[in-house]
Amino acid sequence: MPKFKKLHVGEILSNRELAEGHYLMSMALPAAFPEAAPGQFVLVRAKDRAFPFLGRPLGIYVQEKGKGESRIEILYRVVGRGSGVFALLKKGDRVDILGPLGQGFRPVRGRDRIVLVAGGIGIAPLAPLVRRLRQKRPAGATLDLYYGARRADLLIGLGALRKACSTIRIATDDGSRGFKGPVTGLFAGDLKHYPPERTVIYACGPHAMLKKMSELLERLPIPCQVSVEERMACGVGACLGCVIEAKGAGKPYKRVCKEGPVFDLNEIVWR
Amino acid sequence: MSRIKPRMEVSIGKLKLQNPVMTASGTFGYGEEYAPYVDLNRLGAVIVKGISLEPRAGNPPPRIMETEGGMLNAIGLENVGVSVFIREKLPFLRNCSFPVIVNIFGESLDEYKRVAEILGQAKGVHALEVNISCPNVEKGGLVFGCDPDLCYEMTRAIKTVTDLPVIVKLTPNVTDIAALAVCCEAGGADAVSLINTLKGMSVDIEKRVPHLNRVTGGLSGPVVKPVALRMVWEVVKKVSIPVIGIGGIMTAEDALAFLIVGARAVQVGTANFINPRATMDILKGIEAYLIRHGMRDVNDIIGSLKESVE
Numbered sequence: 001m002p003k004f005k006k007l008h009v010g011e012i013l014s015n016r017e018l019a020e021g022h023y024l025m026s027m028a029l030p031a032a033f034p035e036a037a038p039g040q041f042v043l044v045r046a047k048d049r050a051f052p053f054l055g056r057p058l059g060i061y062v063q064e065k066g067k068g069e070s071r072i073e074i075l076y077r078v079v080g081r082g083s084g085v086f087a088l089l090k091k092g093d094r095v096d097i098l099g100p101l102g103q104g105f106r107p108v109r110g111r112d113r114i115v116l117v118a119g120g121i122g123i124a125p126l127a128p129l130v131r132r133l134r135q136k137r138p139a140g141a142t143l144d145l146y147y148g149a150r151r152a153d154l155l156i157g158l159g160a161l162r163k164a165c166s167t168i169r170i171a172t173d174d175g176s177r178g179f180k181g182p183v184t185g186l187f188a189g190d191l192k193h194y195p196p197e198r199t200v201i202y203a204c205g206p207h208a209m210l211k212k213m214s215e216l217l218e219r220l221p222i223p224c225q226v227s228v229e230e231r232m233a234c235g236v237g238a239c240l241g242c243v244i245e246a247k248g249a250g251k252p253y254k255r256v257c258k259e260g261p262v263f264d265l266n267e268i269v270w271r
Numbered sequence: 272m273s274r275i276k277p278r279m280e281v282s283i284g285k286l287k288l289q290n291p292v293m294t295a296s297g298t299f300g301y302g303e304e305y306a307p308y309v310d311l312n313r314l315g316a317v318i319v320k321g322i323s324l325e326p327r328a329g330n331p332p333p334r335i336m337e338t339e340g341g342m343l344n345a346i347g348l349e350n351v352g353v354s355v356f357i358r359e360k361l362p363f364l365r366n367c368s369f370p371v372i373v374n375i376f377g378e379s380l381d382e383y384k385r386v387a388e389i390l391g392q393a394k395g396v397h398a399l400e401v402n403i404s405c406p407n408v409e410k411g412g413l414v415f416g417c418d419p420d421l422c423y424e425m426t427r428a429i430k431t432v433t434d435l436p437v438i439v440k441l442t443p444n445v446t447d448i449a450a451l452a453v454c455c456e457a458g459g460a461d462a463v464s465l466i467n468t469l470k471g472m473s474v475d476i477e478k479r480v481p482h483l484n485r486v487t488g489g490l491s492g493p494v495v496k497p498v499a500l501r502m503v504w505e506v507v508k509k510v511s512i513p514v515i516g517i518g519g520i521m522t523a524e525d526a527l528a529f530l531i532v533g534a535r536a537v538q539v540g541t542a543n544f545i546n547p548r549a550t551m552d553i554l555k556g557i558e559a560y561l562i563r564h565g566m567r568d569v570n571d572i573i574g575s576l577k578e579s580v581e
Contacts, residue, residue, distance in 0.1 A: 004309065005308050005547070050340060052337060053337050055545075082337070096546075232335075233541075233544040234543065234544045236547065238298065238299055238543070239300075239346070240297075241346060243329070245331065
C-alpha cells in the first residue's frame with residue numbers, strides 16, 4: 001500500500017570493518033525508500049533473528065538513489081551484543097529498516113563560519129551534513145571540522161572529509177595524531193577566532209563531549225546543534241522510551257526519535 | 272471451501288468492536304503517531320496511553336532496556352493529563368471510526384474516580400480501561416491491583432461515577448490473578464484485560480548499575496506470552512465477563528492462541544515497535560485462519576480450547 005509508511009527490507013551488499021570495532025554496512029533498499037536529510041536516522045533490525053529484539057537507531061552515512069533502487073551506507077561501532085550481531089551480517093543477509101526518522105540538522109542562514117565537532121563515531125551523522133553544507137553554503141563560507149578519536153587508526157573517512165572541508169583539525173586521546181586530548185580541548189583553543197554572529201556549530205559525540213561543548217559555549221551566543229542518542233523502542237514517538245531531559249517551558253522531557261535526534265545545544269539539560 | 276470473509280465483530284459488554292484486534296495502552300500513543308503506518312479505522316479499538324488527573328512528566332531516562340525476546344520499560348506513566356487530553360488529543364480520535372477506550376490511573380481512589388467522571392462526560396470516549404497496577408500512595412504504596420478488596424472497591428467506585436463500560440486491566444504480579452478478576456467482576460466491571468507488564472530488572476555489569484533509572488520496570492514482548500496465556504485461561508474459567516488478552520502477541524498465531532483459550536479480544540503492544548503494521552498482519556492472519564478452517568465467525572473460535580488430547 002503506497003499510502004502508508006512501512007518497514008523496508010534492506011539487503012546487505014557489504015559489511016566491512018574499517019577500523020577496530022568500526023564497520024561500514026552498505027545495503028540495497030527499494031526505490032520507494034525516501035530521501036533522508038542529514039542527521040536523520042533509521043531503526044535497523046536484523047531479519048530472522050531473535051536477538052537483538054529491538055531495532056537499533058543508526059545514522060544514514062551515505063545515501064544514493066538510482067533508477068529502481070536505493071542504497072544507503074551506515075557507519076557504526078560495535079558497543080554491545082546488538083551491534084555485535086550487525087558486525088556478523090554478510091552480503092545477502094536482510095534487515096528491516098524503519099525510516100528515515102527524526103529531525104535532521106537545520107540550516108542556519110547568514111553564517112559563513114561553519115564549524116563541525118565530531119567525537120568518535122559522532123562523525124557518522126556529521127559526514128552527510130558536511131557534504132550537504134559544501135554544496136549549499138554561502139560563497140566564501142568556511143567549513144572547519146574538529147574531529148577527535150581515541151587513537152589515529154580510529155579516524156574514519158578522512159580522505160573524503162578533506163575534500164569537503166576548509167580545514168580539519170585532529171585530536172586523539174593518546175596523541176598518536178594531532179592534539180593530545182579530547183576534541184573539545186582542541187576546539188576550546190580556537191574558539192576565540194570565531195566571531196559569534198558569523199558562526200554556527202554542529203556537533204555529535206559522546207554525552208560527556210556534548211556536555212563540555214555546552215560549558216564552552218555557555219556565555220557565547222553561537223547557535224549550536226547537536227545530535228544525541230538514546231535507547232529506542234518504537235522510533236516514531238509513541239512509546240516515550242527514548243526521552244532526554246530538556247530545559248525551558250513545557251514538558252521536562254523530549255523524545256530523541258521525534259523532537260530529535262538533533263537538538264539545540266542549550267535545549268538540553270546536560271548532566 | 273468458502274472464501275466468504277468471516278464475521279469479525281466481537282462485543283465487550285455494550286461495546287461493539289468491528290474485530291478483536293486492539294492496541295495496548297502505552298504502545299500506540301494517542302493514535303496519531305502510527306497513523307502514517309496503519310489505517311487506524313481498520314482496528315477493533317485503540318486504547319489510549321494512560322491518563323491521570325494532572326499531567327505527569329514520567330521517569331528520568333534511561334526508561335527502556337531490551338531483554339531476550341522482549342524489553343523492560345519504566346516510562347513512569349508520562350501523560351498530558353485529562354484536561355489537555357480532552358482538549359488536544361481527543362479531537363483526532365473522534366474522527367476515527369473505532370471506539371476510543373481511554374486507559375486511566377491515579378494515586379488514590381478519589382483520583383481514579385475524578386478522572387473517570389471527567390472522561391465519562393467527554394464527547395468521543397466510549398469506554399475506560401482502568402490501570403490498577405499503580406501503588407496507592409494513601410495506603411503506603413500497596414498496589415491496588417494486588418489487593419482483592421481494593422480491586423472490588425475501585426471497580427465499584429468507578430462504576431458509580433460513569434455509565435461508560437469499564438474494563439479493569441490486571442497486573443500479573445500477584446499470586447492468584449483469577450481471584451482478583453472475580454473481585455473486579457463483583458464490583459461491576461464490564462470486562463477485564465490482562466496482563467499488564469511483569470516486574471523485572473536488568474543490570475549493566477561493567478558499570479555495575481541498573482540499566483533503568485528507576486531500577487525495576489515492566490517486562491513485555493514475546494517472552495511473557497506463556498505467562499499471559501496461562502493467566503487468561505485461568506481467569507476465563509472464573510469469570511463470566513469478557514476477558515481481553517494481552518501479552519507478547521506478535522503474530523496472528525499468537526492472537527489465535529489467546530482467542531482459543533477464551534479471550535474475547537486481544538491487545539497488541541510491543542509488537543508495534545518491531546513492525547508498525549503488526550496489527551494489520553494479525554488481523555489478516557486471523558481472517559485467513561478462519562477461512563482455512565471453514566469458520567464463518569470469529570466468535571466460533573473463542574473459548575474453543577479442547578483441554579484433553581483424547
